[in-house]
Amino acid sequence: MSKTLTIDGKPIPFEEGQTIIEAATAAGVYIPHLCHHPDFTPHGSCKLCNVKVNGRTCSACTFPAAEGQDVINNSKELNDDRQKVTQMLFVESNHLCPGCEKSGNCQLQAVAYHLNMLDNHFPHFYPKREMDASHHDVLIDHNRCIFCTLCVRASQQKDGKDVFAISGRGINKRIIANAQSGLLKDTDLEATDAAAHICPTGAILIKRTGYQIPIGERIYDHQDIDEVSLVTEHSENGR
Amino acid sequence: MLNNKMKEIIYGLSKKYDHRSSHLLQILRDIQAEFHYVPKDAIELLAGLLHIPRTRIIAVVEFYSFLHLTPRGRYELLISDSITDHMLGKVDLMNYLSNRLTIAVGKVREDGLVSLDNTSCTGLCDQGPAGLINGYPLTNLNRERIDIIVDLINRQKPLTEWAESLFLVNDNLIKSGLLLDRPITQGEGLSASFKRGLKETLVEINSSGLRGRGGAGYSTGWKWHLCYEGPEEEAFCDINTQKQLQRYVICNADEGEPGTFKDRVLLNSYSHQVFEGMTICAAITGATQGFMYLRGEYLFLYNKLQTILSERRQAGLLGNSILDQNFNFDIEIHLGAGAYICGEESALIESLEGKPGIPRNRPPYPVTQGYLGKPTVVNNVETFLAAAAIAVNGGEWFAKVGTEKSKGTKILSISGDCKRPGIYEYPFGTPVQDILKDCGASDVLGLQIGGPSGTFISNQEFGRKLAFEDLATGGSFIVFNNTRNILDVVYNFTHFFAHESCGFCTPCRVGTSLLKKQVDKIVNGHGSAGDVVALEELCQIVKKQSHCGLGQTAANPVLTTLERYPELYQSKLKKISYEPGFDLDAALDTARRMANRNDKAAHLAQIGEDHE
Secondary structure, three states, X not given: OOEEEEEOOEEEEEOOOOEHHHHHHHOOOOOOOOOOOOOOOOOOOOOOOEEXXXXXXXXXXXXXXXXXXXXXXXXXXXXXXXXXXXXXXXXXXXXXXXXXXXXXXXXXXXXXXXXXXXXXXXXXXXXXXXXXXXOOOEEEEHHHOOOOOHHHHHHHHOOOOOOEEEEOXXXXXXXXXXXXXXXXXXXXXXXXXXXXXXXXXOOEEEOOOOOOOOOOOOHHXXXXXXXXXXXXXXXXXXX | OOOHHHHHHHHHHHHHOOOOHHHHHHHHHHHHHHHOOOOHHHHHHHHHHHOOOHHHHHHHHHHOOOOOOOOOOOEEEEEEOOHHHHHOOHHHHHHHHHHHHOOOOOOEOOXXXXXXXXXXXXXXXXXXXXXXXXXXXXXXXXXXXHHHHHHHHXXXXXXXXXXXXXXXXXXXXXXXXXXXXXXXOOOHHHHHHHHHOHHHHHHHHHHHOOEOOOOOOOEHHHHHHHHHHOXXXXXXXXXXXXXXXXXXXXXXXXXXXXXXXXXHHHHHHOHXXXXXXXHHHHHHHOOOEEEEEEOHHHHHHHHHHHHHHHHHHHOOOOEOOHHHOOOOEEXXXXXXXXXXXXXXXXXXXXXXXXXXXOOOOOOOOOOOOOHHHOOEEEEEHHHHHXXXXXXXXXXXXXXXXXXXOOEOEEXXXXXXXXXXXXXXXXXXXXXXHHHHHHHOOOOEEEEEEOOXXXXXXXXXXXXXXXXXXXXXXXXXXXXXXXXXXXXXXXHHHHXXXXXXXXXXXXXXXXXXXXXXXXXXXXXXXXXOOOHHHHHHHHHHHHHHHOOOHHHHHHOHHHHHHHHHOXXXXXXXXXXXOOOOOOOHHHHOHHHHHHHOOOXXXXXXXXXXXXXX
């Protein structure tokens, strides 16, 4: 017998061991998120998936589903805060969509569309960030990193490597590459690695593949991220 | 490149900790002390010795304020930036010091001899302005003392040759009560516990009503009980299996809340009793290993605490077969390295494991999955102190003092504008006005209770009581008189949180820095209509959406003062509807120089017409 919780009043079945977001995705309910990916251990840092569980704020990607939970997800209050959190991600780094190769395929941009974000609201930090284009096939543009750690996790959990890590504290966080020189070219990263493709923004890009699909014909140019996410992240076994 | 001698040193330091990666932070502290930075080649060498990626070492170095990737001076001088130091003239002293040393704050002098920087509260608010030199405290700083220190540095005198008076730290224990009046004798709590029975002793801890003294106030007895039970699958296993399961007891001595220094005194003068409380907890929960996580600022207590631990081993109160019982337990001391967040229990555990102090996702809670994934009790220094006394005197002795929901006494660190700063012990339920009288505070504007993460109360609220039901506090109690400007306090606290945010979650990482920008804007007189509303809106998001207690309380300095003094914030706003975020006229400067113009028409007004 599967157990049940409710999200916005709708009964959602779940299995023991599932998180709230896993149960929601399996049942076709989208909860906005950026650092969560069903293939990797939950991280819980972007805080876009914050929901109210029995009145208490919890991250849906890390919080275990339990019988009888009353979850609020799609409320104006939560979506307003999610919009502000997304705006924080935009002003913290240098996200200039019109000049970014990822535009249209970018999950940060897509979540911003979904949450009807029309401006950046907060003052920009304009941090000075570097680009590492030393690698033959992959480049990293630190201006677009949102510290979701998906590349860190993908490298460890899927590629069996340890190419990336997050270093620094507070607003001075940065992603570092595991090489004595600190350069991507001296790591064992390969263009076929999951870590090279997992970035939800345009921070990690594969070289010589840019603009093969024109802007305007890309994933989120036509579809909302809630539909795309439910299709790509849903799995029959309900993991 | 490292020469052979340096390689030997690093190998030796790593070997001292059996090349265990859980001791990475301890090893890095030693490397920093030796070389005044962590050289790149040391990282490479260490990565090999500890079998961890170099990125993990870099991440740890960059996380902790006391570790550096680039060389600091051979004398690393840090001055405490706590509001209490400011109130004692820190800014003026820092300028004087900077001039005398001929270096700017945040820099290393060209000859490499000395570096100067700010540091978060050093826990010496009762004898500030204070600082740290190569990790050791300097107290009661004034110009005369600075002259002496500068001279000693310039003459390159080793610290061992400096006058002891420079490093003197007083307890300043002014008012003792239930706990501090009569410390237990060595072994008294353990003997009483074994005599009464361990289960029965847990009953006493429960009936005492003791709640965690770090500020959150979780029931101590219940926490110990949950740790003993462990995760669900262990809770129902048979008693023999239960006894073989690894458990840990951790004493949180990472007292980082600005304005708190009571643990410094407890560890200096009552550490036997604190260790005894830990040992009783271990006996009850079945732990065999304990840790004390001592904040890096209290390095000066480290040797003394080690001596006490040796004494206890010799007295049969630690080690194997404690008091001839079938009970083995020992305690290891780990030092922090300048990170306020490590006072949060799960961040503290991460730090103990040799990682950056980033709070974990919960559940699971440390009582079921803590240090190395095993059931772990984390309690405050004062909690263990109280537990040891309860083991001797019984639950009733403690529970008859205090209020309904807050039993016993609370030890306060009182500083700021009062005649007698220091340590005071009060029964819960004591009104604020009695405390103010005792410490000799007059002409009081308000108080910060519980440090920056706590609450500000105005002089209209001195009838309020010290208790979890009313004013909960970890012990920080800062008095401000009527000459103080509340916005200076808010400014200092807001900068503190931005500096100490671990950066894990978006709302706190970005939010605390945005709060800093917004408070700066208003305090510096650049705010205009709408900026206070924007500030409050930002506060709510940071408070509601952040991952841990740091972010959830980082907006408290603004929220608690905005609630009480809205007119103060409004009075700082310009009477215009909007001010651009950058200087329009300055932006035209290059163009003016290129056009060789400086007439009136080549300038732009920064703002439109005033409304008035």
